[in-house]
Amino acid sequence: MSKPKVLQLGEIVLAHDKWEQLTDVAEIVTPKATNREEFIAECKSGRFDDVIAAYRTFPSVSITGIFDEELVQAIPKSWRFLAHNGAGYDQVDAHACAARDPPLLVSNIPTIADDSTADTAVFLILGALRNLNPSMQALREGKWKGSPPPALGHDPQGKTLGILGMGGIGRNLKVKMDVFGMKAIYHNRRKMSSEDAAGAEYVSFDELLARSDVLSLNLPLNPKTRHIISTAEFAKMKKGVVIVNTARGPVMDEDALVKALDSGHVASCGLDVFEEEPKVHEGLIRNPRTVLVPHMGTWCIETQMMMEEWTIGNVREAVTKGKLVSPVPEHVDLQ
């Protein structure tokens, strides 16, 4: 009897053994397509007709494009599960997937990415607060600290850390920054128990903007959070605020950020994510006070291994048991 098919969308970087073991229960197929148009044509050609589950990575969006209604309607009905290797699943329209008949059930990585993403935020907070970028750049250009030396930075001790989006990563970051003496406040749609918020103070959105010395964005990207930080929000912040984003680029209006940096209202920023990755706004590159990292939040061996193994676990569960281990919240009640 032939095995069910699993479609591989993107590379397996580390968990080769676990992926290989999947062939005990499934046949793995890979797309020939290199862009969305070709991928949709390949779906319609019948080549994926026996696929029941797919493994997908963030960069595989270059092959498939967003999993939106058009794509979800083009894939074969046999294809019932989509295991996403990542915490944020903004490249997948969970509502369009749920609305398909039968639904395309989606899973993500629930907590595995919390530590490494929060660690990246710690690095960006310290780098941006201490204004480390100009001297790092000067050193590589053979100019030691540069002449004149860069403006003095600030200590984190005693400063207020505002966390927009107190989920697993926000909470992890809060606990880590306690050690640096920062006082955390947060805003979510709903106030959490003190335990879930790790003791951070709940404030309104406007109060968060007004009180933060460092504002960290830790919320998912969706139509409601797109450009949640823009010109009007920057105007409500303290002069000299530091902005850190390890969530998704489009939660912040990058043009507005560049203007706020140029005017000096925002002192500096630390960014791991950008509005149009891999494109980076020229105004961020030319500004020496920005600390910029090309979406490396989870790019470390231990975390990548765990993320891949977890995602493969979701694929295996789909193939062998017809369900997912960690469906996205919108799909929990669908399986």
Ligand SMILES: O=CC(=O)O
């Ligand atoms: O960006 C990384 C993730 O969503 O896991």
